[in-house]
Amino acid sequence: MAKKQYRVPIYFQWIKSPIVLRILFLIIILNISFGTVIHFVEPEEFPLIFDGVWWAIVTTATLGYGDFVPVSITGRIIAIVLILIGTGFVTTYFVMLATNTVKIQNAILEGKVKYQGQDHxxxxxxxxxxxxxxxxxxxxxxxxxxxxxxxxxxxxxxxxxxxxxxxxxxxxxxxxxxxxxxxxxxxxxxxxxxxxxxxxxxxxxxxxxxxxxxxxxxxxxxxxxxxxxxxxxxxxxxxxxxxxxxxxSSYVIINSVMSNGMSNTLLKLLDQLKGSKLTFVDVKEEYLYKTYQELLNELLVQNQLVIGIKRRGETIVNPPLLTEIKEHDRLLIIKS
The missing domain is CATH 3.40.50.720 (NAD(P)-binding Rossmann-like Domain)
Incomplete structure (x- = not known):
């Protein structure tokens, strides 16, 4: 026999929902209810239910356009009750909305909000x-x-x-x-x-x-x-x-000891090479079995300076000119 699935009562679902949504839902129900009532109480002043709902929304929002106004005592009593109840709900809603916005902003600044993106x-x-x-x-x-x-x-x-x-x-x-x-x-x-x-x-x-x-x-x-x-x-x-x-850091210090002023020169060199100007590139098929000197001269015409070869995980800077370029090598170049 299949086990009956337990359903969470609607009341508990309502209690667990965000309070801002609950207040907004009450405001909507309140405006629809009062708009409908005022339509039946004063059908001449509020020909449509929508007119009554519009009046209720404008009233609770304290805008007061004056395009729809109750004229009877009963209608005005309804308006008074709506103002006393509805305005409080609307004010509470906007206060809580602003409070939640500030809380979210502070939570982001304080590092308490999960990141949802990818490829970051x-x-x-x-x-x-x-x-x-x-x-x-x-x-x-x-x-x-x-x-x-x-x-x-x-x-x-x-x-x-x-x-x-x-x-x-x-x-x-x-x-x-x-x-x-x-x-x-x-x-x-x-x-x-x-x-x-x-x-x-x-x-x-x-x-x-x-x-x-x-x-x-x-x-x-x-x-x-x-x-x-x-x-x-x-x-x-x-x-x-x-x-x-x-x-x-030790390499920079050693070079500065051996050649005074080298630290500033290296820093300027690295500053000019920042980004993608200094990079590894895969060896093209037409480069295979050429010497380092031949490849150096060929790429200089393209404003690319080869300063080393990466082979089997090891990088050889300024290799011998007769070093042969092999498959799976990678070139360390400086792009202009």
Missing amino acids: IVIIGWNERVRETLEQLKEIVNKPMSIVLIDESLKELPIQDIPIHFIKGNSTFDHVLLEANIPKAKIVIITADQSKEEAQADMNTIITLLSVKGLNPNVYTIVEILTSAQLKNADRAGADEIIQTNML
């Missing part, structure tokens, strides 16, 4: 590097981007001139990542937590990476690692790209 970029952790990255993206990207920021330390959205959806919470927890809709994200960037020691910050990054990959194994992840000891662990955890911040 998720940035985990807030620091000045993230701020600068967003500023650079705003300059070089012409089309709007969907960016979600996850951070536990911020009280509200830290930047207002760039459209960002903020999620407040610990990024190692699945429910926080789900609030950012990680399963449908395109790219996830995990930055190092500057409030922690370097080793602890790297461990937190790797745990976050594992959580992200657990929810979306195919998402492209870029992680910031501070200590060389955790590079292998980040790779094992599934990082698609690892940025070694401390090593990059």
Whole structure:
């Protein structure tokens, strides 16, 4: 025998519905009811039921157009009752509507609203590097981007001139990542937590990476690692790209020691190469088995400078001129 399905009483469904919708429903019923009554009480002044409903709406909204006015004592008593009851409902409705709007706006700023989009970029952790990255993206990207920021330390959205959806919470927890809709994200960037020691910050990054990959194994992840000891662990955890911040800084310092003033030169060079000017491209069929020198001369005519070759995961910068281009190689080029 089939088990009878339990139906939730209409009363409980009504109680659980948003209060704004309940008040709006009462206002509609109230206006229809009073509009119908006034039509039958004064049919000459209100020839149609619609005329009565129109008068009821105008009255409760305190607009007072005066195109329909009750003239009898009974009609005016009905109008008084409508004003006393209906105006209160309408005022309450708009007050609550405004209150809910403010609550939603505050919830968005405070990171309490779930992100519903997809193919977005998720940035985990807030620091000045993230701020600068967003500023650079705003300059070089012409089309709007969907960016979600996850951070536990911020009280509200830290930047207002760039459209960002903020999620407040610990990024190692699945429910926080789900609030950012990680399963449908395109790219996830995990930055190092500057409030922690370097080793602890790297461990937190790797745990976050594992959580992200657990929810979306195919998402492209870029992680910031501070200590060389955790590079292998980040790779094992599934990082698609690892940025070694401390090593990059040490290279700049070494070059500045060996050649004074090099740090400013490197910064200007990187500033000119920001965006898609420095990129990897797949080797075309006509490039196969040519030497690096032949390819260098050929692409220079197209205003493209080849500065390296990526082969089997290793990037060779400025390889020997007689290096032969092979299948599955990728070219590191600078576009003009």
